[in-house]
Amino acid sequence: MPGKNLSRDEAQQRASILTVDGYRVRLDVTSAPDPAAATFRSTTTIAFRCAEPGASTFVDLLAPAVRAVTLNGRALDPAAAYDGARVHVDALAAENVLTVEADCAYSRTGEGLHRFTDPVDGETYLYTHYEPADARRVFATFEQPDLKAPFTFTVTAPAAWDVRSNAAHEQVTTEGAARTWEFAPTRPISSYLTAVVAGPYHVARDHYSRTLDDGTVLDIPLSAMCRKSLAPYFDSDEILGVTKLGLDFFHEQFAYPYPFGKYDQAFVPEYNIGAMENPGCVTFREEFVFRSKVTDAAYEGRANVVLHEMAHMWFGDLVTMRWWDDLWLKESFADFMGSYGLVGAGTRYRSAWVTFANQRKAWAYRQDQFPTTHPITADIRDLEDAKLNFDGITYAKGASVLKQLVAYAGAEAFFEGARRYFQRHAFGNTELADLLDILEETSGRDLKAWAAAWLQTAGVNTLTPQLTADAEGRITELAVLQDGGVLRPHRIAVGLYDRDADGALVRTARFELDVTGARTVVAEAAGRPRPALVLLNDDDLTYCKVRFDEESLQTLRGGLGDIKDDLARALAWSAVWNLTRDALMPARDYVALVLRFAGQEANIGVLQSLHTQAKGAVDLYADPAWRGEGGRLLADGALRELRAAAPGSDHQLAWARFLAQTANGSEHLGLVRGLLAGTARIDGLEVDQELRWALWLALAAAGQAGEDELAGELAADNTASGRRQHTQCLAARPTPEAKAAAWSAVVDSDELPNALVEANIAGFAVPAHRDLTALYAAPYFKLLERVWAERTIEIAMRIVGGFFPQAQVDEATLAEADGWLSGHPDAAPALRRLVLERRDDLARALRAQACDRG
């Protein structure tokens, strides 16, 4: 389809002449339950002003058919006005009314108006997802964040359905089998933030109220929604409890009353991302409704997302970036507020900053070392650029840098800045300078140099301790060396650790200082006894990679798990993982650390990260000659710790899942089969439905699950989740036929919904099947451009990222990737970026393998 992209220049041009007064959008989705109905009727009326009468412009729309276009009472020929992506209008008046009537398509990719039919009860569910630019799949719109306007939605749907949108409904009328919901106009918002959720959803209701400073009472009706068939598993009280704590906390911090009336939170099927902050109508992936036992890390993760989206009601929805360059102005803040809120709002998730240090930062470090990394304030030329920038820089590095800003400028200046920012820019759009101006006012500091170093340059610094001691073992000098691209000012803490009487490693001294330039001396450390461990960036104030001096590294090899403090221990784990990724620690040494100390890791989220990383180390970073032994060691370790874990504990479940991921020998696979059959038991371990699928996946990948057995499991769990996992199991079988079927289902047709595309790719790409999947490397590079041209960007991103031959860690595959890159300099930049990143992962794995070979 030509012209689906939209450039920043085009958006600026349009914003320079247009002011939008309001949209009226009428949708008729009564056909949705009929699978043969591919489209729904959409009628949009836009009232807008033009500063240059006589000028022309265009409205964005991706629709199979446009029935009518009317501008200021004049009918335009849709065939002439509509080019497949834009409705062109010219001879604008000072004040205009444009009506576009179209047939829009129900989506199966999670972009636009997604339609899902529940296999359990045959019910149909709809929801929208637009960011960055898919509102145009549902109605005609100026699809850019800075043309804010009030939206008035009217939705006609089957009479038995519940329908929600950003605003509360004002009137509902039933006519036969259909019911029409008329919603109140929204406050001025951006088109990507509008939303409709429709279907026979299960709804849990609650209420929040608060007396404001001026004595008025703010009432916010609350709801939490999910599919009917998930209702038995829906712990809405927990979700709404976190919601109320968050509303208290953000009102106190932001001092600006929640501006969008009610607050619905809908958990929706086949969702592409974690959640979306539609004002008053937040959507979440329904995997947050837990059908089986999950660890507390999953509850913490969900609560974090609840608060992240809530923070967006202010950062993003009330005040919005002008263009996608400043996406960080909402995502970095919301990511920071997710963790800050978990601790500050009084939820039970007290270790949010440990999780942040361990997981969010790992995402940032990885992204920031790709050749495609970018400053936090990015250069976003068009919508394809925008789509790829929901990444580890915009979210996790940005949030890390805000954490550093709080350490640097002080929390009070930071939050006073936020309060003034909302007051000054409510319902408007902003850029970096708007925020900096305010933070300079509140902090009294010149933040331009700070912003230039932290927000406008890319890359991660490395901090390394340099320690000398005298003959008596006293520190003569402790210095912090900084390298890695642009050197930055870092406010850091340095911790010195020694063994206490019980043998635990505890902090004996802490120094806080500003590190600037290539070498900074920690003056206060001189004269102290040389410690067992020097931990730079203790308390995780700044964003950097941390190294160790040789003696500290020896301490960690013998006692990493003995570090008493959860955050300090998480930082040590993070640092040794970075050493492994950087080919400075052999993968087998990292695996040995995990096998030795993971069993005593108290923090469940950290433990689950260690599992993922240790598996990755064996699959990708270990010398292939050692890989088999490494895999056996992991499976043995998993079994040992599973048997040792407290019955019924989260740790037991995590080790059971790790056993399922690593099982390879007959002993492990025999236990897996026994657990499924009920002939083997681990005391306290409930083999519930999700664990059953994890165990089936282990057998399938080992070639020990028959098609009929998998069909039997599906028959017992014929749900959305069951279908996904059944599909993944089929694709995970180690046969040429299974791989060919998975590949073909994704590549040769666009029939599959997003969730099954993902399941097929995940099953196909089992690293241990590298000999089978090697055949697909050459076809992969041949199909890239076709996939990018023909599929929606969401699906194309999954195919390009997921089918890259990442388990083929060899020079030949690297050369193939390089060959494609050098042979396709003019391929879409976003496509090249994805391939460059996978290529970089491959090159990193090759370096790590060389290190592991020794």
Ligand SMILES: [Zn+2]
């Ligand atoms: Zn967000």
